[in-house]
Amino acid sequence: MTNEQVHKEKSAVLVLGCPQVPVQTGIALYLISALRKKGVRTVIAGNRAARTLVEVSDPERHYVGEVMDIDRYIGEIAETKRAFDYHFIFIHNDAGVSYAATVQAITGKTVVALIYGEHFQEIAGMITFPCEKIAAKAVHNPMPLKNKLDEVLPWVVSNL
Amino acid sequence: MGCIESLKYEIILRDASFTECRDYIRSSCREYVDVDPGFKIFDKHIIGVPPISIGFEGDVIIFPFTKPCYGTFLMRIEDHDEAERIRKSASRKKK
Numbered sequence: 001m002t003n004e005q006v007h008k009e010k011s012a013v014l015v016l017g018c019p020q021v022p023v024q025t026g027i028a029l030y031l032i033s034a035l036r037k038k039g040v041r042t043v044i045a046g047n048r049a050a051r052t053l054v055e056v057s058d059p060e061r062h063y064v065g066e067v068m069d070i071d072r073y074i075g076e077i078a079e080t081k082r083a084f085d086y087h088f089i090f091i092h093n094d095a096g097v098s099y100a101a102t103v104q105a106i107t108g109k110t111v112v113a114l115i116y117g118e119h120f121q122e123i124a125g126m127i128t129f130p131c132e133k134i135a136a137k138a139v140h141n142p143m144p145l146k147n148k149l150d151e152v153l154p155w156v157v158s159n160l
Numbered sequence: 161m162g163c164i165e166s167l168k169y170e171i172i173l174r175d176a177s178f179t180e181c182r183d184y185i186r187s188s189c190r191e192y193v194d195v196d197p198g199f200k201i202f203d204k205h206i207i208g209v210p211p212i213s214i215g216f217e218g219d220v221i222i223f224p225f226t227k228p229c230y231g232t233f234l235m236r237i238e239d240h241d242e243a244e245r246i247r248k249s250a251s252r253k254k255k
Binding site: 016017018020046047049050070071074075078093094095096097098099101102105106129 | 177197206209210226231
């Protein structure tokens with residue numbers, strides 16, 4: 001086994017939902033930072049508004065690496081052009097659940113669902129497919145979700 | 161919506177849930193198929209919680225279309241060739 005294979009960098013994609021819930025961008029940047037510290041390379045997938053918010057929040061690109069359109073991401077994993085070790089799906093509405101189910105069905109992997117917003121429990125209850133749920137009532141204040149992420153992320157990176 | 165947006169479409173349900181779309185198709189369409197997420201329709205990978213139902217009324221295709229900010233739309237588009245392709249390639253036929 002070559003040195004390159006032993007130290008193959010892991011990759012994660014953060015699939016952003018509609019940015020109408022304020023905590024999304026902050027948590028995304030925090031998660032990128034946390035994953036980077038664990039040696040995981042990150043890619044952002046989202047619609048134009050979600051991507052732009054992340055890019056404007058990190059103009060020097062200290063945290064944000066590759067950014068891609070959410071439809072292109074779905075297309076590339078469906079056609080097995082791209083593969084990621086971890087799929088973090090940001091969910092605060094029904095559409096987010098649909099995207100998470102789609103990623104899980106296409107990849108067969110256990111996706112990580114970050115569930116937040118006013119109705120986080122109701123949304124979490126809609127998820128019946130294999131999934132690691134990280135859920136908190138976080139709308140404007142990111143701390144409840146950040147704290148949950150801090151608890152679970154070491155396990156996620158080690159076990160998924 | 162990419163190429164779907166450029167087609168002549170009609171919206172049946174707006175800001176619907178995936179279960180509302182599935183229930184509508186199964187109760188209203190005499191013919192429908194179930195497909196898995198990622199199935200291609202009008203050259204787009206369909207998004208949803210499996211099983212995703214696609215309904216037919218002759219050459220009219222009724223299917224859910226999800227966007228992150230707008231939820232799920234239930235749409236009708238008439239296209240003979242695409243309807244036939246879906247009928248042939250969908251794995252599970254119902255009714």
